[in-house]
Amino acid sequence: MTKNIKENLLILLISNIITIILFVTTPYIIRVVTSTKATENNNLMLSPLPILLYLILLSLLVCIITVLYRLHTEKRIIINNSITSLQPATSEKNKAEIMREIYKNKQDHLEVNRYEAIKEYTYTVFSPYMTDDCLETLCQNIKLYEIPESCINSVLTNGQLNTLDIRHYAWNIGERLGWSGQTRATFIKLCFPKELNDVEIESIRRTLRQKGKCKIEIDIPDKDSYEFHY
Structure with a gap:
């Protein structure tokens, strides 16, 4: 699966989650807005909001942060891989030099x-x-x-x-x-x-190998050997 396809799937997933949350929470939000009264200091109170709404919003926030973190991590991995891919040429060169020296x-x-x-x-x-x-x-x-x-x-x-x-x-x-x-x-x-x-x-x-009376005999070396047989 390519990087672009992964990003599109993640965006689609987030959009669906947001749609579901809006669909589920809209009745609650309308009810809270219509029933909220101004306080003496004219401050709005969040307490009437249902606990379920807070949990859903918190889950959405965690989901978004997780997705953004994963995208950032994948980009770092791709960058690191592109940098690392430049190394084998140098390593191979060093290896060749070592083999030549050996x-x-x-x-x-x-x-x-x-x-x-x-x-x-x-x-x-x-x-x-x-x-x-x-x-x-x-x-x-x-x-x-x-x-x-x-x-x-x-x-x-x-x-x-x-x-x-x-x-x-x-x-x-x-x-x-x-x-x-x-x-x-x-x-x-x-x-x-x-x-x-x-x-x-x-x-x-x-006449290098000529036969005859001699003190130094012909000495044929063994295969791939330089040793003598004297």
């Missing part, structure tokens, strides 16, 4: 954990064949490699690893980092210039 934090946390896993793997497989300084440099190279114009420093092994070991290492970490074959080949070419001096980047790319 997503960013998750991604940052994932990147940190991924890098720590690769760093631990690097130290594990290369520590028998490289110095501590070279190990740290290699880990820094991984972190800096995708940053434009970053400086990649070369490292050196003790000669006990062959090129297949280095290619397997590049494939393993690249698989966790989402690197393409070209990116993996270029990375180890820059990091191990001495060991891969005689091998072209294209040849490295084609």
